[in-house]
Amino acid sequence: MKRRxxxxxxxxxxxxxxxxxxxxxxxxxxxxxxxxxxxxxxxxADAANRAYEALPGRDKSDIxxxxxxxxxxxxxxxxxxxxxxxxxxxxxxxxxxxxxxxATLNPKEKxxxxxxxxxxxxxxxxxxxxxxxxxxxxxxxxxxxxxETVEELLDIPMDYYIKMNFNAFIDIVDALGGIEAEVxxxxxxxxxxxxxxxxxxxxxxxxxxxxxLALARxxxxxxxxxxxxxxxxxxxxxxxxxxxxxxxxxYGDVIDALGDNMKTDMTYxxxxxxxAYVKGGMPQVDSISLKGYDDMSTGTYYYKLDDTDLANVKxxxxxxxxxxxxxxxxxxxxxxLSGSANEISEDNFNE
Numbered sequence: 001m002k003r004r005x006x007x008x009x010x011x012x013x014x015x016x017x018x019x020x021x022x023x024x025x026x027x028x029x030x031x032x033x034x035x036x037x038x039x040x041x042x043x044x045a046d047a048a049n050r051a052y053e054a055l056p057g058r059d060k061s062d063i064x065x066x067x068x069x070x071x072x073x074x075x076x077x078x079x080x081x082x083x084x085x086x087x088x089x090x091x092x093x094x095x096x097x098x099x100x101x102x103a104t105l106n107p108k109e110k111x112x113x114x115x116x117x118x119x120x121x122x123x124x125x126x127x128x129x130x131x132x133x134x135x136x137x138x139x140x141x142x143x144x145x146x147x148e149t150v151e152e153l154l155d156i157p158m159d160y161y162i163k164m165n166f167n168a169f170i171d172i173v174d175a176l177g178g179i180e181a182e183v184x185x186x187x188x189x190x191x192x193x194x195x196x197x198x199x200x201x202x203x204x205x206x207x208x209x210x211x212x213l214a215l216a217r218x219x220x221x222x223x224x225x226x227x228x229x230x231x232x233x234x235x236x237x238x239x240x241x242x243x244x245x246x247x248x249x250x251y252g253d254v255i256d257a258l259g260d261n262m263k264t265d266m267t268y269x270x271x272x273x274x275x276a277y278v279k280g281g282m283p284q285v286d287s288i289s290l291k292g293y294d295d296m297s298t299g300t301y302y303y304k305l306d307d308t309d310l311a312n313v314k315x316x317x318x319x320x321x322x323x324x325x326x327x328x329x330x331x332x333x334x335x336x337l338s339g340s341a342n343e344i345s346e347d348n349f350n351e
Contacts, residue, residue, distance in 0.1 A: 043252060047259035048268035055144050055265060061157030068159055070105075071273035074321045077103045078150055079235070080163040081216075082138065097138040097146055098217065099231050102154065104320045105277060111284040112277075113320050114235065115313065116228030117150070118290065122302040125149050133302065143263070153310075156317050160266050166192045168261030169216070170209030172238065175253035178208050179237040184230075185221055189214035224303055225289055232287040243282055288313060 060067040068075055081099030100117040119135040127137060127145035137149040147158045170192065173179055183205050189198040191210055198214040207215065216234050219227040242254070264271075277283050291309035295302045319326040 044255050044271075045268050047255045048266075048271055050259050051262045051264055052267065053143075053263040053265065055147070055161075058144070058147075058265075061151065061159060063151060063155075063157035064159070069273075070159075070270050072107065074107070075105045076156060076159045076317075076321060077105070078147060078158045078161045079103065080138065080143065080146055080161060081169065081231075082163060082165055095138060096135040098135070099228075100134065100146070100150065101228075101231060101235060102150065102158075102317070104156070104317050105274075105283075106320050106322070107277065109284070110277070111286065111320070113286050113288060113317060114232050115154075115288040115290070115317065116232050117153070118224040118228055118292070118303045120224055120301060120303040121153075121290065121292070122295070122304050123149060123153050126152055154317060155314050156321060156323065160270075161264060162266070163263045164258075165261050166213060168257060169213050171257030171261065172254055173207070173209035173212045175250055175257045176238065176241045177250060178206050179212055179234065179241050181205060181207050181212065181215060181230075181234055181237050183207075183215060184226075187218065187221060189218050228289060229287065236285055236287075239285075240282060288316070 079099070079101040080097050081101075082095045083098045097119065100119065102115040102117065104113045104115075106112075117134060119133065121134045122131055123134045124131050125134070125137045125140060125145065126148045127141035134146075134149060134153070137146045141148075143161055143163055147161060151158055181204070183200050183202055185200070186202050187200045188196050189200055191197045192213060198211055200211065200215060200218070205211075212234055216231050217227070218230075290305055290313060292303050292305040295304045315324065318324045
């Protein structure tokens with residue numbers, strides 16, 4: 001009788017011990033997750049502080065009556081990709097913008113309009129008071145001149161800017177473990193050091209940072225419009241990868257990649273407020289291009305924008321930001337057709 005009671009007590013003790021061990025393991029795992037989250041937040045806050053660069057005399061866009069709240073209001077962001085390689089004499093103060101993308105975000109619709117502006121677009125640059133390629137605005141007056149030029153072109157406020165160099169782009173894609181992207185052709189392309197070392201292969205490919213950058217920059221085989229479309233595709237691929245569950249453990253590396261290679265006028269709290277856009281999945285992203293035509297009449301290549309199409313794009317973005325009433329007769333398709341795809345020599349492109 002006593003032996004049976006002893007066995008019962010032993011079984012109960014074993015079960016209690018197993019339960020305690022399970023609770024300890026669960027608690028330890030929870031503490032690890034919490035500690036990781038806290039560490040990640042501290043790292044993100046530090047990176048955001050290093051990346052923060054307010055523009056002198058600009059608390060908000062002159063087109064805005066009051067400063068917006070990104071957690072609630074419709075917002076615009078200008079993405080500026082720059083080549084600041086010293087090997088090509090492209091110091092940060094004198095570099096041209098290699099990519100310009102405008103994103104308008106509407107939290108009520110949970111939608112994003114993503115516009116690519118061809119780097120050779122012939123536009124008015126307020127910094128110098130005459131028309132030139134939009135890529136030159138950054139060389140004339142840095143980020144401020146680029147923002148003023150885009151606002152002049154589209155007649156919408158640029159609430160925030162994010163400027164990244166090639167290193168940030170490569171490191172972010174690598175930190176995420178690469179991205180899936182459709183490569184249009186087989187081609188040898190230049191790497192970040194302007195050496196022909198990147199082999200692009202046609203079809204849906206898993207690309208690391210260096211190959212993704214080469215795909216984003218290439219344009220010799222088609223046009224600046226197609227180049228813009230590829231940049232839109234790559235940006236969406238990065239967004240998709242960054243918001244996937246499997247990427248959570250990679251955020252530390254992504255933050256490290258951004259810290260020293262990105263500049264923005266967003267504070268850390270403002271950055272966090274944009275998380276609302278990806279809760280429950282990716283927002284609807286509509287890609288837009290600017291129609292126009294190639295012009296070599298002066299001996300220098302320019303991309304001349306179509307006035308009617310530009311007016312439609314302006315209205316589309318203004319409506320998406322809630323600056324004017326929405327118009328049901330304006331659709332993305334009216335503004336997403338590609339311009340001509342003439343092959344222009346690299347010498348003319350680089351002027």
